[in-house]
Amino acid sequence: VSFGYTDVSPEEKTAKVGEVFRNVASRYDLMNDAMSGGMHRLWKDRFVRRVRPRAGEAILDMAGGTGDIAFRLARSGAQVTVSDINAAMLEVGKERAAKKHVEGLAWSEQNAEALSFADRSFDAYTIAFGIRNVTHRQQALAEAHRVLKRGGRFFCLEFSTTLWPGFKEAYDVYSHRLVPKLGKLLAGDEESYRYLIESIRRFPTMEAFRAEIAAAGFVQAKVEPMLGGLVAIHSGWKI
């Protein structure tokens, strides 16, 4: 298991990820806008359109953090549970929900690798920019499959590897040189942002991750790349 530029044990990775998100929680939303030039909002809008939430559905937004995906899902009238391993992120999310007058969300501290929900509890499972932080990814996918009802759908939004020549090099320079500096400047935390970039670099290719989703038992596992795969939506069905 890797963290930053050194290899660490799975336990250490989990602890480091906890530390990163405790550190960045209060500046998390500002940083997303700064680093993506506001584009993360468009990616999230598109992601939620693909999920097609409906009134009355039960949806689990895993690694839901400060609520960006959950707020969008909730507009449909779906019953959304926001789950995250990090209490600091959920606290910021609850404050934002109160400010935005988003009601009816359930908040639940959970590790994606070992959920406390019963089998077949949800119609859809979403995870946005979360899966790459999970230490045992295959375990998290197995849990997603377990808590979905038959006919339930799995959706993951994540950074991947862009296949566009030129763009990839530009992005590498941007992410390795600029993002840690932005982290230092805006959040006073260069190391956490170094970790985030490194975790993107080490994430499997779009096809390899698609195969992992299929291996977890999902059918029709597919991937929709955006910006050549800089960001990708993976999805699958439980039957």
Ligand code: SAM
């Ligand atoms: N989904 C939100 C969004 O799109 O803005 C938040 C994404 S944030 C980059 C990643 C989140 O994953 C953090 O809130 C972190 O605490 C959470 N996370 C990391 N490991 C986790 C795990 N094992 N189980 C649940 N959440 C986890």
